[in-house]
Amino acid sequence: MKLKGAQILMKMLQEEGVDAIFGYPGGAVLDIYDALMDTDFKHILVRHEQGAVHAADGYARASGRVGVCLVTSGPGATNTVTGIASAYLDSIPIVIFTGQVPTHLIGNDAFQEVDIVGITRPCTKHNYLVKDVKDLARIVKEAFHLARSGRPGPVLVDLPKDIINATTTFKVPGEVRMRTYNPTYKPNIRQLQKIIDLIAKAKKPVIFSGGGVNLSKAHEELTKFARNAQIPVTGSLMGLGGFPGTDNLWLGMLGMHGTFRANMAITECDLLIGIGVRFDDRVTGKTDEFAPNAKIVQIDIDPTSIQKNVPVSVPVVGDCRISLSMLNDLLEKIDLSGIEEKRKQWLDQITEWKNTTPLAYKQGDTIKPQYVIETLYELTGGEAIITTEVGQNQMWAAQYYHFTEPGHFITSGGLGVMGFGLPAAIGAQVAAPGRTVVDIAGDGSIQMNIQELATAVQYGLPVKVAILNNGFLGMVRQWQELFYQRRYSSTKFEHTPDFVKLAEAYGATGLRATKPSEVKKVLKKGLETKGPVIMDFVVEQEESVYPMVPAGAPIKKMLLV
Amino acid sequence: MEEQRHLLSILVDNEPGVLSRITGLFSGRGYNIDSLSVAETVEPHVSRITMVTHGSPGILEQINKQLNKLINVIKVTDLTGTHYVLREMALIKVNAKTEHRAEILRITDIFRGQIVDVGTDHFTVKVTGDPEKISAVLNLLKPMGIREIARTGCIALPRENGNSNKNA
Missing domain, CATH: 3.40.50.1220 (TPP-binding domain)
Structure with missing residues (x-):
């Protein structure tokens, strides 16, 4: 059967059991997107390529399967780097397909050309530049095999435009045999x-x-x-x-x-x-x-x-x-x-x-962020899939929500990526349509990929976002408080958008709580509301995460509440 | 912990980008490369990289494991403390004034080197051996004025069993 590269790619994705692709089209991948029209894949059009990788990451963690991401060359490819590095440090199986300029232009500084294989070498488990359409099927198969086997990780496949357009006889490749790769599963x-x-x-x-x-x-x-x-x-x-x-x-x-x-x-x-x-x-x-x-x-x-x-x-x-x-x-x-x-x-x-010395915080007149998470835990019966951004929101989520099985806590652990939680929640919701998915966010990190709210609305993905809004980059502020004599250098947001109005502008629902007595009501309403919801919890501004071990100190030397 | 020098022989896929994966691993993780040489083996799809590196025992253990983790690395052999033959070649362009010409020829001869290029005021000496031998030649030629040198870096192969002394 003679097929074009783009069609071979589609066939191989079917072979690998892919059902969802997170992506963003562009010049170099027009032919792939054209071939996509003839398939049944659920393609989630994100609003930024970084969102596509985090969503594929969230999908992989919630489903236990390989997440797939498709972007164009140049800036499309470079925008994926943060997401790839995050998946690499957390050992998450994803395969990233990037468009590339035609092979005869590679090295010419062509329009939207970038050496993405070179750029991602240190942050992928492995990566490929496909130079011959005859190798395409085998490379795609190897990419999925490498991503999911052994210690999992991201694998990138760079696809020059002429290769995607070239035609060859397609045959499904047999078992992957790589003499250089043989992970040890069975211990001594x-x-x-x-x-x-x-x-x-x-x-x-x-x-x-x-x-x-x-x-x-x-x-x-x-x-x-x-x-x-x-x-x-x-x-x-x-x-x-x-x-x-x-x-x-x-x-x-x-x-x-x-x-x-x-x-x-x-x-x-x-x-x-x-x-x-x-x-x-x-x-x-x-x-x-x-x-x-x-x-x-x-x-x-x-x-x-x-x-x-x-x-x-x-x-x-x-x-x-x-x-x-x-x-x-x-x-x-x-x-x-x-x-x-x-x-x-x-x-x-x-x-x-x-x-x-239990985990503890002091209740007061203002909303304590820990209280929001405790209440969320109570209302969801511990059954929700929780994603987080990075910083205080992430640590409080880890401390006050109690997880009972894998795939329920989705966070950028190794790289610590702000802006991870919302797209990851979108990916998790695609993988688990019936489940409650909540992104626990801060007012800083939610603004790093807020544009994905449009994606959630477009696809009717009912992700809930709980913003612990303290008006600060909280974790950095906490370090400044403890180790820099409260010199708050550039950690206070002098202006923050109205998240309720912002949610509404995106076509989502916006809710707000400013008093402890409103927390439960807002959470309840947010969880019951159909479609994506942003819940803006205006919390205590200078609350810190405790216990805390100062960097480089022995872990028994904890600062306590 | 004490730093050690190790000699690694690494078989890799003979593909574009593989050397970059290796050197990128070393630069990215702050490991040292003292010398490096690469060429195809009898199998055209396979290249051999001979590398001299140094570090603490913990770092050397990581170097070995990290190299093995690279998908394009077929085999890593640490030759240190085993039986092997090791060679390096140097090309040394040295000033050759009339009064020094005989002396340079003698030194070259003693070290079983060769003159591979001659000019009115220079010789280019080729010498092969272990790095100590090459350093010795360089020391002897230094007084004449060395203009340029090029060294290949070490290459090595394990000896077949029982044929020779153990190398340090």
């Missing part, structure tokens, strides 16, 4: 046995769960493992949802804005089992004083993550779900009777930390 059982031996001896063990547990959907195996061995669990920002946030063994998030009990448990523990984590600096604080009394075990599918930031006694390369499932089998072979008695002292200590 002897290493796992060492972990079991350490657990048997440990008096104060802690599990530290990360994004890898969510990505490999290892939540059930992790829950079984932790409960059977009676080991308390803490999580990184990316790890929230990997273990039920409502369980007695749950310690809350650790690190810079972690709970008191999580950070104390890490500091006191004698065995730390890291699963799907990279011991990021926001988690460890000063590494010398991170888990100083513990033997550290690390399970990760990516060998480069192991021992990158902290020395590890038992390294295990393997998939989190397979590893945990094998650990559960091994655990069954040892005698765990009396384990509850054995752990009692440790778990009692943790309960004491929880009771003496």
Whole structure:
């Protein structure tokens, strides 16, 4: 069957089971968009290419499938870079198709030409420039395979206009075989046995769960493992949802804005089992004083993550779900009777930390942002998919909303992208049409991709945005308050749009709460309203996120409320 | 921790952009490249990169893992502490006044080098060996006035079993 490159691309997307594409057309991809007219893909026309990548990212996290994004050459391609870098740091499987000038013009500084393969080399898992239409089908297949397998990540495919127009015989390529790429899924059982031996001896063990547990959907195996061995669990920002946030063994998030009990448990523990984590600096604080009394075990599918930031006694390369499932089998072979008695002292200590120093804030006459999230949690029964922007809104969401399964907390963890939450919510809503999707935002970050509200309205995607409006770039202000003697350099917004009117201008619904007594009413109304809604919560201006570990300090040195 | 020098032999896909992925990895993550040489192998689709790098044991472990993580990298062999043969070649353009010409020829001869270009007032010496040997030649030629040098960087191959001494 002779087909044009653009048609081959469509065929391959069908082969890969793609149902939605987030994109923005332009000169170099006219032929692809023309071919798109003859297919059934749901194409979501965003308002900015950055929005397309974040939406594909949100879609991937909510669905567990590969997100797809299609943009034109030049500025279309460069606008995707922030989204790609975010997906790379959070290991999210997306494939980005960029248009490119015809091959004979490459290198000529042609109109809307940019070396996007060169630009994205350090922030993609892999990328391709297609130079022959005969390679197209194979490359698309490889791109999807690479994006979703091993440690997932973004893969970019650059498509010159002449290649897309060229014709060749199309045949669906067979299994991907790449001799240079063969991720290790099944861990070494002897290493796992060492972990079991350490657990048997440990008096104060802690599990530290990360994004890898969510990505490999290892939540059930992790829950079984932790409960059977009676080991308390803490999580990184990316790890929230990997273990039920409502369980007695749950310690809350650790690190810079972690709970008191999580950070104390890490500091006191004698065995730390890291699963799907990279011991990021926001988690460890000063590494010398991170888990100083513990033997550290690390399970990760990516060998480069192991021992990158902290020395590890038992390294295990393997998939989190397979590893945990094998650990559960091994655990069954040892005698765990009396384990509850054995752990009692440790778990009692943790309960004491929880009771003496819980997550807390002071109610007042103004709306406290934490209260908004607590109320949202209550009203949604913990069932909503929550996306966030970056900064205080993100940390409060992580602290006060309790997640119970993967794909329910969608945040730009590694790169920390302001403007992530709204497009990610749009992607998540496309993946999960029946669910409540709420973007917890700040008045700063919502303005970074507010234009996507038009996308939500156009496609009838009923995403809800809760803006914690404090008139400041809150997290930066907090640092200025604590470490720069309250010298608020460029963190106060002297002018902010009226978000209610703005919502209405976009064709969405706008609501506002200015008093604590209005919070529940507005949230309720917002959640019940059909279509996209912006809820503007005018909150306490100088509220800070606590606990806080100053950058570079040991995590036990927390500033508390 | 103490810095170590390591010799890596890296087999990669012989495709455009692959070298850039490798050097980009090193510059992006702040690793060091002391020398680098690249050429096709017997398999036309495969190139061999021989690289000398240095860093702490932790960094060297990351270099090895990060290289292996690149999709176009087929195999990374750390030759350090194994049996291998190593060579580097240098072209040295040196001033050759009448009174020095015999001396330069002698030095070249001692180091089994060759004169590959001759002029009225210069020689270009080609010398092959390990980097220490090349440094020794350079030191001896320095008093005559070295105009330019070009060095290939190290290339190396593992020895077949039991044929020679272990290299440092």
